Amino acid sequence: MEYSLGQEELDVIEEVLQEDLLDLGVNCVFLIDMAGNVIANLDNGQMEHDIYSLAALAAGNFGAVSEMAKIIGEDEFSLLFHKGEKESIHFSKVMADFLLVTIFGKETSLGFLRLKVAEAVGKIRKILEP
């Protein structure tokens, strides 16, 4: 895995995350790589989640689920989502090496969120693509 991003590109990524996701009411969103490194993270200012631990676990979790998919002959599972009482967490792969993780509350519907995540992922992909 090899990638590099300029500061400008990162600014654009943060802008996308802000406008497409945070402004719509999600609590927290972060972009990580599959090694568990945090590339960008934004939240609504009310969250105190430990992003670095979440990133390590999200990368591991995603890796494990991908291996399961392979074993049963699927390329990947299209919906990766854990529902909680107050907060839920949604994962979306961005190309081969990145993962967009979104944490959102009850007031955001899953359908709407998926739509918005897909839009954001499309934009981020354009930036990350070599």
Place this chain on the structure above:
Amino acid sequence: MYDGLFVIRFSVKGNGSSGKHCPARYLILAFVNLKKKEVQVKVVYYGPGRGGKTTNLEYIYKRFNKRIKTEMVTIKTHGDRTLFFDFLPFDIGKIKGYDVKIQLYTVPGQVKYDSTRRLVLRGVDAIVFVADSMKVRREKNILALKNLQKNLLSYKKSIFKIPLVLQYNKRDLADQGIPVLPFEILEKDLNSQLKAPSFEASAMSGENVVQTMKQIISMTMRSLQRDLK
């Protein structure tokens, strides 16, 4: 490093054309975030099952609990064996103006968990190999080291190039009359080709646990500092 670089993670690909900014000395540079002025370094503790990898991290966590603000993350079975990994983020302060975040991971040592072990190794910057000094574990150490070499290769990394420290753990057992491999044998078995720094340690009592960690961090930092200008 070239101007304006924000995030950079190298792995040398076969054609060697990774660009002018890629120093080929080490296969990997850590993860550098120029915008946040932050470096994330992934250090993985590897080694045979029950060798003491988790105990190393637990000791570090206890010892530095004032500096480590978050909980240690562990995914283990009821029997206390690591099922996926342990994770301990460790801030070591600033180097050349960059906040350096060391991220310590352990792998599950049990043979059957090879696929999860490989997942944890993804994006690794440096390795601590924790060998078990008990005489009965001699073969297991050798197999685990071979397994490490193989799994690194699956990410196109060489065990000879990645920063690596060996730790011969459980030295305290000798005092209890439990047969322990002499240092020389361990060196011959595991380190005759690698020639990596090695430590006799006891993760239980903490002996040389911090030294092991300091050694791997300083080796990683040395390769990093050259590039953080």
